[in-house]
Amino acid sequence: MTEPQPKKTETTCGCKLGRVAAKYDLADLDETLVGDWTGDGDERRSTRELATYVNQQILKIALTNADIPPKEGEIENMYRLLTSDDVTSGTRIEIRNELERDGVPIEAVESDFVSHQTVYNHLTKCLEASIETPNDEERLERSEEKLGALKNRTAAVTTDTVEQLDRKGILEIGKFNVNVSVTVTCEDCFREYTVRDLLDQRACNCQEPGSAEI
Template sequence: MTERKSEEAEITCDCKLGRIAKKYDLLALDKALVEYWTDDGDEQRSTRELATYVNHRILETALTNANVPRKEGEVENTYRLLTSDDITSGTRIETKKHLQRDGVPVEDVESDFVSHQTVYNHLTKCLDASVETPSDEERLERSAEKLGALQNRTAVVTADTVDQLDRKGILEIGEFNVNVSVTVTCEDCFQEYTIRDLLDQQSCDCKRLGASER
């Protein structure tokens, strides 16, 4: 059996991800997804990261099929322009128009993008893959990364909005920076923490105050 036939044989399910893998001829995708998800080292990726990985492959294939020349990193940037929450609607529309002019079926490609839940279902139900339950430390670190990404996104959207208003003369401002800080206040002990400090401490002052009262 040739290597290609062996790789094609891996794509056997009929879930959305399985159908997409066949449609875009994404050979050995299942093997890559399982290896990345179950890796216990630096190569391990979450289902959200794997969904982005799959969607990059879909977009890359669509660009290749349309004979669109591209530079290094262009697939990732184009995907960001199509999907990221910190991209303005005007920029997204222009990106789609540009792709359509190049012969890329943008609407079809976008409908073929997969979610992290689709990846998870494919891994667990179609491929029988599983990972160990993350430790408390891993959960805390992942939560910190997620919240940090949200803060960064808020800062980007705010900066973009202020910049647009400044360029249109609606407001006036010199060089500026945007800082986003999230704090959490416990209504019992009345202590306020940055979210990073709270995650690091893993508790507010209630536990310490309760112990001192005893």
């Protein structure tokens, strides 16, 4: 198995993303990243979304180099199985072993994956791109994504822990599901909200003019 070698794409900078773009011959990547990051309204993509895009392109090229033409939707699903917090370690190991058997140097490929912070640094420092301060809607959306990711990670870690204990015979359990619920309670009126409801509503009912106290 051989790693992808640099092709005709020139390294635009010395950061990791610049080196990866050259290694995988990701032509016009900088233009795509800047355009998507600074786009207007719904066209704008976060650095987290752009990191996912870059990493999926890396995975796609790695499969192609191993003579495994990916089918529609396969790259997205495979990337999720490799990186998502809601995927068990057993499933992740299985997909990695399968890729290794098919000739994909998955360890090297995963080491080339970039984080959203790497994308941000590349955009702002290497490409000198900038965007306006996010509005309230964007801040709420990012907050919801962050809290959702933490919730999924808690569920995944709990599932993995229970599975390990079950396999070792330390506890016994049949087929199970893990559900994580986070609520916020207003100490002024003692109303309880799910995080999503509170973000959607943006205020406790007791903060509205004319609301009766409990």
